[in-house]
Amino acid sequence: xxxxxxxxxxxxxxxxxxxxxxxxxxxxxxxxxxxxxxxxxxxxxxxxxxxxxxxxxxxxxxxxxxxxxxxxxxxxxxxxxxxxxxxxxxxxxxxxxxxxxxxxxxxxxxxxxxxxxxxxxxxxxxxxxxxxxxxxxxxxxxxxxxxxxxxxxxxxxxxxxxxxxxxxxxxxxxxxxxxxxxxxxxxxxxxxxxxxxxxxxxxxxxxxxxxxxxxxxx
Amino acid sequence: xxxxxxxxxxxxxxxxxxxxxxxxxxxxxxxxxxxxxxxxxxxxxxxxxxxxxxxxxxxxxxxxxxxxxxxxxxxxxx
Numbered sequence: 001x002x003x004x005x006x007x008x009x010x011x012x013x014x015x016x017x018x019x020x021x022x023x024x025x026x027x028x029x030x031x032x033x034x035x036x037x038x039x040x041x042x043x044x045x046x047x048x049x050x051x052x053x054x055x056x057x058x059x060x061x062x063x064x065x066x067x068x069x070x071x072x073x074x075x076x077x078x079x080x081x082x083x084x085x086x087x088x089x090x091x092x093x094x095x096x097x098x099x100x101x102x103x104x105x106x107x108x109x110x111x112x113x114x115x116x117x118x119x120x121x122x123x124x125x126x127x128x129x130x131x132x133x134x135x136x137x138x139x140x141x142x143x144x145x146x147x148x149x150x151x152x153x154x155x156x157x158x159x160x161x162x163x164x165x166x167x168x169x170x171x172x173x174x175x176x177x178x179x180x181x182x183x184x185x186x187x188x189x190x191x192x193x194x195x196x197x198x199x200x201x202x203x204x205x206x207x208x209x210x211x212x213x214x215x216x217x218x
Numbered sequence: 219x220x221x222x223x224x225x226x227x228x229x230x231x232x233x234x235x236x237x238x239x240x241x242x243x244x245x246x247x248x249x250x251x252x253x254x255x256x257x258x259x260x261x262x263x264x265x266x267x268x269x270x271x272x273x274x275x276x277x278x279x280x281x282x283x284x285x286x287x288x289x290x291x292x293x294x295x296x
Binding site: 158161 | 230233234262274287293
């Protein structure tokens, strides 16, 4: 199967590679690229979705859990997300970005929609407190080769994020993982709206610039 | 709006943190900066990848995968 995927789906051009900051770690030798898998999914090859699931379900579930803080709901959403990847694959274009970016955008939107539907902000806050204490060990499982590479990436990205002042980290956390607007963040943190805007702009710029540096390390 | 300010707004835009009253001005600048703006916005989506990759992967269920693949194969056969 991997051979089929590689041969049937051309890799990205050098031009595409050079324009986008590549922060996704290298895959094991012989593994089909994410783009090859996406193109195979567009050709309705279920095995490609299976491989994409093995590669990124852990990351996408972690993202969903970070938003909704409920294991069972996260599993339900994860299933919906991968079905949407299958159903909407035709809308993916490599000219607009990387497959992982597309999947993360889709997963985040689903998760935040789920959170809003349940109007569970308050409950999630309470769960966040207890689950964040369990997270380091409870969610660990046997790592695959891809996940080990992802682990290295995670450490480097965390270093970039952790270098931000706590107030900037908090503003970005609330915006990205809770889907809060600037006004909601201001109200939630008792901070002037202008200050929230500044924190978001400065924090995101630092992360963006840090990611550009990471391109040379990964 | 300068391009630097457009870049700042773009990073807010991709994470959905632009306020409604900022959207119109932003979209106007986006149009006037043209392809340069589109290229920059596309690069900003790397932030999404980064935030996801900053998380420790969660354990995903084999049963869930089996269910998913059964649904996909059934849909393909229709």
